[in-house]
Amino acid sequence: MGAVEFYAVTLGIFFCIDAIQALGFNLQFGVAGIINLAYILLVAVGAYATAVATVPPAPKGGFETYIGGLQLGFPWNLLFGVAVTAVFGCLLGVTALRRLRHDYLALALVALAQGGQIFASSDIHFLDGVTGMTNVTGPFASLSESNFDLAFLALSFGVLVVVYFIMGRLTGSPFGRALRAVRDDEIGVSALGKNTWKLRFAAFVIGAALAGLGGGLTVLYTGGWNPYAWLPTESAILLAAIVVGGRGRNAGAVLGALVIMVGATQASTYLPQIGTAQLLPALQTMIVGIVVLVFLWWRPQGILPERKEKFRPAQSPPVHKVEDKPVASVRADPA
Amino acid sequence: MGLWLATAVYGLVFGAILAIAALGFNLQFGVTNYANFAYGPMLTVAAFMAYVLNVAPLHLEFWLSEVLAVIATAIFSLLIGNYLFTPFFRRRPQLLFGLTVTFSTAIILDSVLVGIWGSYVREMKAPSGALDVHVLGALRLTNLDISSGILAILVFAVTALFLGRTKMGKSMRAMSDNEALAKVCGLRTARITSITWLITGAMAGVAGLADQLYLHSFDPTMGDQLFYLLVAAVIFGGIGSPVGAIVGALVIGLVSQLSVLVVGEAYSTVSIFVVLVLLILARPNGIIRPRTRSVFTTA
Numbered sequence: 001m002g003a004v005e006f007y008a009v010t011l012g013i014f015f016c017i018d019a020i021q022a023l024g025f026n027l028q029f030g031v032a033g034i035i036n037l038a039y040i041l042l043v044a045v046g047a048y049a050t051a052v053a054t055v056p057p058a059p060k061g062g063f064e065t066y067i068g069g070l071q072l073g074f075p076w077n078l079l080f081g082v083a084v085t086a087v088f089g090c091l092l093g094v095t096a097l098r099r100l101r102h103d104y105l106a107l108a109l110v111a112l113a114q115g116g117q118i119f120a121s122s123d124i125h126f127l128d129g130v131t132g133m134t135n136v137t138g139p140f141a142s143l144s145e146s147n148f149d150l151a152f153l154a155l156s157f158g159v160l161v162v163v164y165f166i167m168g169r170l171t172g173s174p175f176g177r178a179l180r181a182v183r184d185d186e187i188g189v190s191a192l193g194k195n196t197w198k199l200r201f202a203a204f205v206i207g208a209a210l211a212g213l214g215g216g217l218t219v220l221y222t223g224g225w226n227p228y229a230w231l232p233t234e235s236a237i238l239l240a241a242i243v244v245g246g247r248g249r250n251a252g253a254v255l256g257a258l259v260i261m262v263g264a265t266q267a268s269t270y271l272p273q274i275g276t277a278q279l280l281p282a283l284q285t286m287i288v289g290i291v292v293l294v295f296l297w298w299r300p301q302g303i304l305p306e307r308k309e310k311f312r313p314a315q316s317p318p319v320h321k322v323e324d325k326p327v328a329s330v331r332a333d334p335a
Numbered sequence: 336m337g338l339w340l341a342t343a344v345y346g347l348v349f350g351a352i353l354a355i356a357a358l359g360f361n362l363q364f365g366v367t368n369y370a371n372f373a374y375g376p377m378l379t380v381a382a383f384m385a386y387v388l389n390v391a392p393l394h395l396e397f398w399l400s401e402v403l404a405v406i407a408t409a410i411f412s413l414l415i416g417n418y419l420f421t422p423f424f425r426r427r428p429q430l431l432f433g434l435t436v437t438f439s440t441a442i443i444l445d446s447v448l449v450g451i452w453g454s455y456v457r458e459m460k461a462p463s464g465a466l467d468v469h470v471l472g473a474l475r476l477t478n479l480d481i482s483s484g485i486l487a488i489l490v491f492a493v494t495a496l497f498l499g500r501t502k503m504g505k506s507m508r509a510m511s512d513n514e515a516l517a518k519v520c521g522l523r524t525a526r527i528t529s530i531t532w533l534i535t536g537a538m539a540g541v542a543g544l545a546d547q548l549y550l551h552s553f554d555p556t557m558g559d560q561l562f563y564l565l566v567a568a569v570i571f572g573g574i575g576s577p578v579g580a581i582v583g584a585l586v587i588g589l590v591s592q593l594s595v596l597v598v599g600e601a602y603s604t605v606s607i608f609v610v611l612v613l614l615i616l617a618r619p620n621g622i623i624r625p626r627t628r629s630v631f632t633t634a
Contacts (some may be wrong), residue, residue, distance in 0.1 A: 029431075033431060035430070035431055035434050035435075037372075037434070037435075037438050095612050095615050095616055096612075096615060099615050099616065100570075100615060102430055103369070103370045103430060103434060104370075104570060106370065106434050106438075107370050107372075107566045107569070107570065108566065108570060108611075108615070110372065110438070110563070110566070111562070111563035111564075111566035111567060112563075112608065114559060114560070114562070114563040115563045115567075115604055115607070115608055118560065118563075118604055119604040119605055122600075122604065123602065232442070232445075232559070233442060233445075233446070236438070236439065236442040239435065239438070239439070243435070278449055278450070278453045278454060279450050281449075282446040282447070282449040282450035283446070283450055284446075285442060285443075285445075285446035286442075286443050286446040286447060286450065288442070289439040289440070289442040289443035289446065290439075290443060292435065292439040293423075293436065293439050293440070293443075296423070296427060296432055296435060296436060296439075297423065297426065297427075300427060300432065
């Protein structure tokens with residue numbers, strides 16, 4: 001496989017993984033209205049959990065120290081990662097999501113992500129600190145390099161298709177409608193008797209599971225994960241994907257993943273290297289932030305807006321000619 | 336002085352710096368009704384402005400650069416608040432948009448700082464004599480620590496007087512309490528909001544500079560690292576209460592230092608979050624219950 005095909009396959013894999021994460025974030029942010037600006041924390045939990053499930057226990061006296069080391073094979077390591085992230089999402093749900101007002105929740109989640117990153121970097125024994133997890137062997141490890149990439153592309157694309165289908169059914173279902181109603185008018189929905197916390201909690205945990213799935217797939221593909229992979233700017237990139245692609249719409253999330261996460265991040269590699277080595281990534285992040293502001297000002301619904309609900313009109317009752325009827329009629333009015 | 340007491344004093348010193356920042360954040364939050372994620376980067380902006388004035392490329396005298404940096408941060412906060420945030424909050428008043436706007440602005444500010452100055456760690460030298468140590472048993476306090484504490488107390492006192500006695504302060508409290516009613520009473524809310532951006536920008540400047548000197552070295556993530564502790568302090572201290580913000584910051588400062596003694600340095604971050612989570616479960620409205628007839632209450 002030539003260099004161009006290899007590049008295209010790599011892009012394709014990242015697109016699939018990014019789309020899965022975007023779909024999860026869309027469920028939380030776009031459909032349920034949970035302002036989780038620290039989604040990357042959930043991705044990181046999934047990545048670390050999958051890594052810890054895959055590698056052997058840390059050798060004593062070695063240069064890597066971390067917890068766990070379960071040496072599970074595929075797909076158990078990935079499922080372990082998803083499960084751990086879902087449990088983490090549950091913990092966050094019963095504490096922060098339940099008790100805090102929306103803006104305090106946003107603050108707390110951002111603080112948690114920042115603090116979590118600092119903790120993961122500083123504590124060597126937890127997850128190997130700044131170096132992070134390395135040598136995570138993915139599935140298909142026995143295949144040649146180019147076959148590994150193709151196989152992984154098939155795997156991630158397959159997972160994306162399944163996730164997209166499930167998300168589509170979920171958001172079109174009464175559950176999805178209830179979530180959107182909670183997003184738009186929480187007081188009204190709870191006045192109608194729905195348990196708004198349970199709805200948001202479910203959306204949060206499902207979104208967390210998808211984040212774990214995305215993180216796990218990333219670590220299985222790239223073979224490693226360290227604190228630099230989950231800077232707050234990553235959350236901003238996900239945010240841009242949803243805001244640009246289409247808030248609340250699954251196709252929009254996938255489009256956003258393509259345009260922002262793959263498109264924008266790859267476009268910067270084609271620019272000439274100007275200034276310091278850090279100028280271009282910083283410029284790229286700045287442009288992502290500006291794009292979000294521009295879209296929020298002019299087109300907050302994104303490129304693919306949410307579909308308006310169409311309700312079939314009720315069957316209109318048959319028309320009676322008033323002149324035919326006697327004045328006092330006992331015929332029941334079918335309307 | 337025993338080790339625990341000395342550590343507690345260090346915690347109070349750091350907490351005092353954090354409290355200046357938390358107070359500014361809380362005032363902004365009260366008046367504008369939006370949490371401003373760009374407050375963290377604002378602290379870093381202050382630090383870099385002082386660096387530019389004092390170290391490179393200008394070489395102004397230390398105290399002059401500090402004062403100019405505070406003024407510059409205040410003006411910068413006013414510009415961002417008045418010309419970016421206020422139009423956005425008016426056009427897209429939903430909470431989701433407001434928070435996303437401030438978050439994106441924070442990201443933009445951070446990336447501008449990294450783009451211009453890179454993510455290198457730089458040094459900011461305090462003037463000579465600042466690091467003279469006063470020893471009292473296990474306690475070793477520098478002049479800088481003592482001055483930071485005194486500065487914090489000054490800021491709190493001035494803010495208390497301002498909020499309680501001046502007309503603008505009372506207007507700000509009125510706006511925090513009920514913006515619509517304030518407008519009905521004839522208060523010019525746009526002007527009050529502008530003044531708020533200016534004053535809290537100055538507070539961010541003071542806090543950022545104090546933190547920069549406290550740490551001796553700084554990088555573009557300095558403000559963000561302070562911001563997450565600030566958030567913990569504000570949630571701890573309670574919704575909308577300036578006194579709560581101060582108390583919360585002091586407690587977070589104490590916990591951050593004392594936890595090093597209890598669980599070791601690497602886990603001190605975790606201990607802050609454990610305390611926070613327990614607090615969210617037990618008292619989600621914060622530790623301080625706002626009294627309705629106090630000088631300080633804005634909620």
